[in-house]
Amino acid sequence: MSMNHHKNKSFPCDKCGLCCRNIRGHELYLHLDRGDGVCCHFDENNNLCAIYDERPDICNIDTMYRKFFSQSMTLPEYYVLNIEACKKLQGIEQ
Ligand code: SF4
Ligand code: SF4
Incomplete structure (x- = not known):
């Protein structure tokens, strides 16, 4: 109904x-x-992005959604697609 x-x-x-x-x-x-x-x-000492607050748009899921995907799917749908990608990566490394 609303954002x-x-x-x-x-x-x-x-x-x-x-x-x-x-x-x-x-x-x-x-x-x-x-x-x-x-x-x-990437900072291997803490497993985090060293420039997180200034990270590129391509690394910011919410920005990517707003700029490129908000017309074609809901935010939860976009999250699900991304979670699948995370799980795939995690499966490969196990
Ligand atoms: S969030 Fe983006 S800029 Fe930051 S470490 Fe990951 S890939 Fe690199
Ligand atoms: S692969 Fe997914 S869960 Fe892991 S750090 Fe990246 S966005 Fe987060």
Whole structure:
């Protein structure tokens, strides 16, 4: 009914860091690859993005939704697609 319905639900990232450690092969992330498929902004000491507040739009799920997907699906639907991608990454690494 309104956008407010989803206002307080943020993406359930468990901070595994796998997305930032596996950017190889993704054209949009090429410029971030430090050479081994890991993003040059990824901090391996704490498993977090070192530039999180200024991270590129392509790393910001809510920005990506707003800019490119809000016309074609709901935010929960977009989250589900992304959760599937996370699970796929997590399955590969197990
Ligand atoms: S792969 Fe998914 S769950 Fe893991 S850090 Fe990235 S967004 Fe979060
Ligand atoms: S900029 Fe940050 S969020 Fe984006 S891939 Fe690199 S470490 Fe991850």
